[in-house]
Amino acid sequence: MTNWLPDIQQGSGPLYARIADQIEQAIGNGTLPVGAKLPPQRNLAFDVGVTIGTIGRAYNIVRERGLVSGEVGRGTYVLDRPESRPPEQADPLTTSLAGTRPIVAPVGKLRFDSTAAPDIGQGDILARLLSDISRQHHADIASYARNFPDHWFEAGAQWLARGSFRPAPENVVPTLGAHAAVVAVISAVTSPGDRIAFETLTYSQVSRSAGLIGRRVVLLESDGFGLIPEEFERVCAQQHPKLAFLMPSAQNPTVAVMPLDRRQAIAGIARKYGVWLIEDDLYGAMTGDPAPPLAELAPERTFLVGGLSKSVAAGVRGGWVACPPHFSQRIRIAHKMVSGGLPFLLAELCARLVLSGSASTLRSRSVEEIGVRHAMARDIFAGFEFNSHPKVPFFWLKLPDPWLSGTFKQAALQEGVLLDDEDEFKAGRSDRVFHRIRVGFSSPAERAEVETGFQILRRLLDSGRAGYDSFD
Numbered sequence: 001m002t003n004w005l006p007d008i009q010q011g012s013g014p015l016y017a018r019i020a021d022q023i024e025q026a027i028g029n030g031t032l033p034v035g036a037k038l039p040p041q042r043n044l045a046f047d048v049g050v051t052i053g054t055i056g057r058a059y060n061i062v063r064e065r066g067l068v069s070g071e072v073g074r075g076t077y078v079l080d081r082p083e084s085r086p087p088e089q090a091d092p093l094t095t096s097l098a099g100t101r102p103i104v105a106p107v108g109k110l111r112f113d114s115t116a117a118p119d120i121g122q123g124d125i126l127a128r129l130l131s132d133i134s135r136q137h138h139a140d141i142a143s144y145a146r147n148f149p150d151h152w153f154e155a156g157a158q159w160l161a162r163g164s165f166r167p168a169p170e171n172v173v174p175t176l177g178a179h180a181a182v183v184a185v186i187s188a189v190t191s192p193g194d195r196i197a198f199e200t201l202t203y204s205q206v207s208r209s210a211g212l213i214g215r216r217v218v219l220l221e222s223d224g225f226g227l228i229p230e231e232f233e234r235v236c237a238q239q240h241p242k243l244a245f246l247m248p249s250a251q252n253p254t255v256a257v258m259p260l261d262r263r264q265a266i267a268g269i270a271r272k273y274g275v276w277l278i279e280d281d282l283y284g285a286m287t288g289d290p291a292p293p294l295a296e297l298a299p300e301r302t303f304l305v306g307g308l309s310k311s312v313a314a315g316v317r318g319g320w321v322a323c324p325p326h327f328s329q330r331i332r333i334a335h336k337m338v339s340g341g342l343p344f345l346l347a348e349l350c351a352r353l354v355l356s357g358s359a360s361t362l363r364s365r366s367v368e369e370i371g372v373r374h375a376m377a378r379d380i381f382a383g384f385e386f387n388s389h390p391k392v393p394f395f396w397l398k399l400p401d402p403w404l405s406g407t408f409k410q411a412a413l414q415e416g417v418l419l420d421d422e423d424e425f426k427a428g429r430s431d432r433v434f435h436r437i438r439v440g441f442s443s444p445a446e447r448a449e450v451e452t453g454f455q456i457l458r459r460l461l462d463s464g465r466a467g468y469d470s471f472d
Helices: 015-028 041-048 052-064 092-098 122-136 150-160 178-189 204-212 229-239 260-273 328-339 344-355 358-380 405-414 447-467
Strands: 068-071 075-078 172-175 195-199 216-220 243-246 276-280 302-307 319-322 394-398 436-440
Touching (some): 122 344, 122 358, 150 302, 150 319, 172 344, 178 276, 178 302, 178 319, 204 216, 216 229, 260 276, 344 358, 405 447
Parallel strands (some): 195 216, 243 276
Antiparallel strands (some): 068 075, 172 319, 302 319
16 A cells, blocks of 8 residues: 655645545656555545545546546555546446446456357458458448348348247348347337336346436346246336346346246236337357247237347347337338448348358357356356356356455456456346356457466455455
């Protein structure tokens, strides 16, 4: 901990602003180096003769400037390379929209906070297809995508097919990834002020996006089998949501798989109360879940979304949405409005990946690699409670006492591992505490890196907070 103290006689303006400016100056000239721990607020307040509230306001200012990070009970530390951070990244609204993940990911850390498709050699296939497209469509790739060839829709119909369900190509819309598809649906079938229902834990970037465009979030309780039908009906009857966002197969982050009878109940309740459904099937398509999708049980009100990011290649931004009959044109227009349009190069690449069989081959290889890493997790974390699936690139780990989710995340970061605490997946404010973290293991390029990260986390779990400096 540093012995640095500000001189409150220097500068002008309110005391808290002067102290904040001096902290920034000390960081800039190296007096407070990267990683230095600032004095505890109560100690600094005593040493310079001001109130703790004054110090608190000063610390908040330098935190908003992106100069330091801190957590109650752990302390406040100088961030790495603050001069490289654009000022807008320190804006409080930006921070709230970004969630709990770093806006700029620290360099040199093991990325266990992502579930993008693992590197299984897809670069060679992508390079060949991109070369073919560039040669055959040199005019198309240089302009806007003004015409949508039929095979773009056929590719989406093939990729979204599950069991006996296969959407008609005319009901499919190619999109710039699954997230853009979801936002397009929300924009098209709801209006500002409408309520959208989310499970308490879910892919929360959708709920943040919904809030950003003026929709209101309502929360739904779930259990080990997904959304509870009685809870869904209660919320529908009392709060009248216009739409619900669900992940029935391999829910993120809980890995819950909804059984058939529950899916049938959810479909019936949505029909009874006139609620639209968005079914995110990004992980479900990887599991081979035999249960029919909601889009088969309630085709007149379900938008089924899928893509390539988790099983083929995240960088190609490939996605599709299967719409209820007569809705594809509305969603297509909404997607153009919210995303800026679909680049010909990416749409053609995604279609060729699917229609050539390359996407299916890459998905199989990705699932195989995920299975190897999953087995590694089962072995290294034996004795701890966690939810997982051998074909899904993450697991939902329950932390032993006395670990808290946020504190464990910070401890892991100090050891060089980035992961997601439970707050990253909360769709809105909730009193529920789960004491869990999500560990995604598909991003590290090598299995040895995965094993190293797992061993670091295992040591933290075994040591408890005794091995972690959490004192301010």
